[in-house]
């Protein structure tokens with residue numbers, strides 16, 4: 001268990017006002033929690049850049065009537081099965097499907113999977129949320 005250390009920060013008045021407005025918009029009630037989250041976000045970005053094992057989600061929206069799209073998406077996922085932990089498929093309406101793919105592995109492999117899925121013809125939306133295994137974060 002690590003201990004908590006308090007420290008002071010010198011900031012330009014305008015910059016602090018902008019920061020306070022930003023965190024208020026985001027619903028933070030104190031600066032410390034907002035600053036902790038900003039630091040954690042940067043640490044997670046560094047995890048993705050460093051090549052360590054990371055976790056995340058890929059979200060796809062597509063029309064399942066598009067010819068051969070289901071087969072193509074399944075093939076791509078089988079080619080990268082080692083980084084896929086779970087998938088959930090939701091039938092949004094008669095045409096559209098939303099699929100969430102939960103991934104864990106190296107950033108290179110995950111980004112390769114995400115870009116292959118995005119490039120599949122008929123995929124209307126694709127996004128990768130870069131999260132963390134949490135092991136190196138407090």
Ligand code: NI
Pocket residue numbers: 064089090091092096097098
């Ligand atoms: Ni569906």
